[in-house]
């Protein structure tokens with residue numbers, strides 16, 4: 001079964017009946033290795049081919065689908081068709097010409113990419129894969145078409161090999177015949193099978209909005225409308241082409257494009273692109289909704305990182321990003337509600353005050369067009385119940401992202417309740433992402449080897465089985481574990497390493513020093529200061545709030561504050577320390593897993609205390 005992006009269910013509401021039928025045939029009559037896209041603007045331009053079909057061996061095909069009736073076709077030219085519609089006679093583009101223009105526009109772009117050119121032979125430098133275009137007449141049988149248009153016109157204006165007619169796409173159509181029709185639309189067949197990196201490159205060129213790292217192009221075309229035929233390609237497509245491209249994988253793309261309205265839950269392992277999908281979704285929603293969009297997470301530093309992501313993309317006026325407790329404070333301020341008195345810490349009382357104020361109607365429900373929750377695993381049941389009420393029932397757009405393996409605050413949360421009990425409809429709406437892209441294989445294997453036996457420790461719930469991550473990243477150096485006599489000795493060694501790494505060209509901002517808790521942050525900050533190494537010690541809330549990943553300084557963070565962040569190099573200091581008295585080993589391990597999985601390429605762990613977690617770390621190298 002071919003993969004249709006977005007999913008058929010997402011597309012159905014905006015499809016014509018002919019498009020629906022054709023989409024079902026594509027899904028059913030093509031094999032798993034076909035990718036089909038429906039109605040996606042190409043390269044940020046307002047050119048929507050109805051369908052694009054890509055097959056590694058067959059190539060790339062652009063299709064227009066028309067629900068026209070034979071008797072309504074009145075006059076035909078190369079460029080135009082006069083069509084009788086319920087509102088009178090209309091002149092529209094000849095669909096063959098529409099599909100052809102789409103196809104050639106894309107070919108211009110793909111053809112400039114050296115890695116998509118033929119490396120040798122008579123056609124060196126030409127595009128390495130076949131391509132074609134055609135039209136689907138979902139309501140006209142072949143004979144009706146033949147009868148309606150004289151042969152001499154048809155062969156020039158609607159060549160029969162470029163068409164699929166109603167009777168050739170019936171439910172009982174034979175897969176081989178159907179495919180033969182599709183591939184009959186190609187003028188040539190040549191070239192070797194496309195490799196996976198080549199397929200990624202094709203997607204990278206076609207859909208700039210799902211690129212990673214490089215400036216993601218807007219999800220939407222400019223307001224200027226179509227560019228005339230033959231114009232230079234959109235800027236997004238004309239830029240320099242990198243040797244290695246990074247793009248969402250097909251599952252991520254499918255998910256991002258299919259989120260639609262209603263509640264959705266994404267259960268993804270560490271580094272599987274949850275935050276990436278959240279970012280894509282924000283861009284989409286900012287364009288589609290008038291009401292404000294709320295992004296919530298638990299961690300103050302992650303909120304700062306997300307805020308910087310949102311503001312760089314120019315959607316800060318539509319998307320509000322808060323960590324949960326900050327948002328509660330804002331609500332109380334905005335609606336002039338006093339914090340309840342009591343013994344509990346103020347941040348807890350702020351939460352209960354908001355809950356009561358919403359119940360009383362002093363703070364309105366349904367304030368936001370959409371709600372996106374990152375780090376859902378750290379939210380308690382009553383927090384989720386509260387924020388779920390904040391979504392406008394008309395859009396009902398709620399996205400919850402979580403990874404139970406990273407639940408550090410297990411005692412209170414770890415989603416041990418069912419999502420239904422807090423008003424989140426997860427059943428049949430949950431997607432699981434298993435591939436970890438962030439860490440090298442070595443780092444992921446190291447972190448997983450430490451944590452795998454402890455993940456399950458009483459921590460999964462009915463909605464959320466724990467998931468083993470699969471490595472999708474590159475290979476890199478083995479993590480290093482070092483034991484020292486004291487915290488001072490650890491800090492002195494790490495400082496020497498930092499200076500040496502910087503000498504070799506590493507930027508300060510690529511490095512983070514993480515620690516489980518206690519005094520390690522203070523000690524290392526003093527060492528860095530002594531050696532004039534720029535750093536930001538992000539332990540206190542006011543510093544976390546202002547965290548700016550772009551500043552060239554080493555980040556020093558307690559592990560819990562590093563959730564959701566990532567760095568090229570991570571050093572975990574005082575790793576065998578357990579900050580919570582009488583903590584279960586599973587809790588320490590889970591915290592350590594979060595810290596280790598923040599490292600993209602290089603990981604060093606240092607410790608001096610003889611504790612169970614120290615022994616486990618020692619045993620890993």
Ligand SMILES: Nc1ncnc2c1ncn2[C@@H]1O[C@H](COP(=O)(O)OP(=O)(O)OP(=O)(O)O)[C@@H](O)[C@H]1O
Nearest residue numbers: 246247248249270271272273274275276437438564
């Ligand atoms: N398909 C992909 N190809 C290459 N890199 C990817 C892909 N998907 C995600 N990444 C990269 O992997 C890293 C992790 O992504 P992200 O921060 O979105 O993951 P996450 O699921 O939110 O992680 P965590 O829960 O651990 O914070 C980022 O650097 C992101 O750019």
